Amino acid sequence: MAPWGKRLAGLRGVLLDISGVLYDSGAGGGTAIAGSVEAVARLKRSRLKVRFCTNESQKSRAELVGQLRRLGFDISEEEVTAPAPAACQILKERGLRPYLLIHDGVRSEFDQIDTSSPNCVVIADAGESFSYQNVNNAFQVLMELENPVLISLGKGRYYKETSGLMLDVGPYMKALEYACGIKAEVVGKPSPEFFKSALQAIGVEAHQAQ
Amino acid sequence: MAPWGKRLAGLRGVLLDISGVLYDSGAGGGTAIAGSVEAVARLKRSRLKVRFCTNESQKSRAELVGQLRRLGFDISEEEVTAPAPAACQILKERGLRPYLLIHDGVRSEFDQIDTSSPNCVVIADAGESFSYQNVNNAFQVLMELENPVLISLGKGRYYKETSGLMLDVGPYMKALEYACGIKAEVVGKPSPEFFKSALQAIGVEAHQAQ
Numbered sequence: 401m402a403p404w405g406k407r408l409a410g411l412r413g414v415l416l417d418i419s420g421v422l423y424d425s426g427a428g429g430g431t432a433i434a435g436s437v438e439a440v441a442r443l444k445r446s447r448l449k450v451r452f453c454t455n456e457s458q459k460s461r462a463e464l465v466g467q468l469r470r471l472g473f474d475i476s477e478e479e480v481t482a483p484a485p486a487a488c489q490i491l492k493e494r495g496l497r498p499y500l501l502i503h504d505g506v507r508s509e510f511d512q513i514d515t516s517s518p519n520c521v522v523i524a525d526a527g528e529s530f531s532y533q534n535v536n537n538a539f540q541v542l543m544e545l546e547n548p549v550l551i552s553l554g555k556g557r558y559y560k561e562t563s564g565l566m567l568d569v570g571p572y573m574k575a576l577e578y579a580c581g582i583k584a585e586v587v588g589k590p591s592p593e594f595f596k597s598a599l600q601a602i603g604v605e606a607h608q609a610q
Numbered sequence: 611m612a613p614w615g616k617r618l619a620g621l622r623g624v625l626l627d628i629s630g631v632l633y634d635s636g637a638g639g640g641t642a643i644a645g646s647v648e649a650v651a652r653l654k655r656s657r658l659k660v661r662f663c664t665n666e667s668q669k670s671r672a673e674l675v676g677q678l679r680r681l682g683f684d685i686s687e688e689e690v691t692a693p694a695p696a697a698c699q700i701l702k703e704r705g706l707r708p709y710l711l712i713h714d715g716v717r718s719e720f721d722q723i724d725t726s727s728p729n730c731v732v733i734a735d736a737g738e739s740f741s742y743q744n745v746n747n748a749f750q751v752l753m754e755l756e757n758p759v760l761i762s763l764g765k766g767r768y769y770k771e772t773s774g775l776m777l778d779v780g781p782y783m784k785a786l787e788y789a790c791g792i793k794a795e796v797v798g799k800p801s802p803e804f805f806k807s808a809l810q811a812i813g814v815e816a817h818q819a820q
Binding site for chain 1: 736737738739740741742743745746749750753767768774775776777778780781785786788789790
C-alpha cells in the first residue's frame with residue numbers, strides 16, 4: 401500500500417460512516433467511540449470536504465444529529481446523507497405511494513409523502529414494529545400489485561446494541577422477496593447511487609474521496 | 611397421459627395432503643372442500659392404503675385430527691405424517707436441544723424434548739408469534755453457536771385464510787438464513803425423506819403410490 405502522504409495527495413473529500421464508526425448506539429443515546437469526536441473536528445479544520453453517510457433508518461436525521469451533538473460531535477442535518485430522504489426522492493420521481501414498514505422514529509422523514517392506496521412498500525430497520533401483522537400487511541400490499549415494488553433502506557444483516565445483536569432490515573427484506581418472488585431495490589449503502597449522491601453533495605469525484 | 615385404469619394398475623397407496631386439499635383453514639375450524647369427505651371414505655373402503663401427509667405446523671396432530679373429524683372426515687392421529695413429530699425424531703437422534711420459534715398450538719408435540727441451553731433452532735409457521743423479539747431471540751441463539759443448526763418445518767411462502775393471504779414459515783426461514791449466513795434443514799414437504807417416511811408408515815414403495 402502507498403504511504404499516507406502519497407495516498408492523500410489527490411484527496412479532496414472524506415465520507416464518514418456514523419453507527420459503529422463515530423458512535424455505538426444503545427440505551428441512553430449510545431456512546432462516542434474513543435477519539436472520534438476529535439477526529440471529526442480535525443477533519444473539519446483541514447482542507448478536506450466532509451460528508452456523513454449513514455444507513456441509519458430507525459431515526460430521522462434531526463434525531464440522529466441531535467444525539468451526536470449531545471455526544472460532542474460537530475455535525476448538522478445538512479451534512480448527512482441518509483437513505484430515507486433518498487427514498488423520498490425516488491418515490492416522488494416515480495409517483496409511488498408507499499406502505500411504510502418502518503420505525504416510528506423515522507416516520508417524520510416521510511411527512512410529505514402520499515401514503516394513500518399504496519402502490520409500493522418501503523421497508524427500513526423497523527425494530528419492534530416488525531410484528532407479524534405489520535410484515536403481513538406489507539406482504540398483502542405487494543401481492544395485490546401487478547408490478548410489486550419493494551424499496552429497502554439498506555440491506556444490513558444485523559447490528560450491535562449494548563444489549564446484544566439485533567436483526568437489521570436485510571433479513572426482513574429477504575423474507576418479503578421470498579414470499580412474493582421479487583427482488584428489492586436497495587436505497588443506501590452499498591448502492592453506488594447512494595455514495596454518488598453523498599459525493600455530489602460536497603462536489604467531489606469518487607477518485608478524490610476516501 | 612395413460613388412461614386411469616392403466617395408471618391405477620400398480621397402485622397400492624395414496625398420500626393425501628390436508629390443507630387446501632381436504633379442507634380450507636380459517637376462523638371457526640375451516641370448511642371441508644366439496645366432495646373431499648366422501649372421497650376419503652371411498653379411498654378407505656378400497657384396497658388402497660391411505661396416509662395423510664401435511665406440512666401443517668401451527669397445530670398438533672391431535673388438534674388437527676379433532677378439527678377434521680368434526681368436519682366429517684374418517685381420520686385418526688396415527689394416520690397423519692406431520693413435520694413436528696419428524697423434527698422431534700431428528701432432535702432426539704442428534705442430541706439437539708431447540709429454541710422453539712413456533713405457534714403455541716403445536717408446542718405440545720415437543721413436550722418430550724429438552725429445550726434447556728438451546729444448541730439449535732426449530733422454526734415453524736408461528737403466525738403472530740413471529741414477533742421481532744421472538745425472531746431476534748432465535749437469531750441470537752444461532753449466532754452464539756459454533757455450528758448453527760436451523761431446522762425448518764416446511765418452507766412454504768404463504769397460505770390462504772378466509773381473511774386473506776398469510777405469511778408461512780418460509781419467509782422467516784429465509785430471514786434467519788440471511789441474517790446468520792447459514793442454510794436451514796427443511797423437515798416436511800418437499801423433502802424426499804418426509805414423503806419416504808409417510809410411505810414407510812403404510813408399507814408402500816414410491817412407484818406404487820400416488
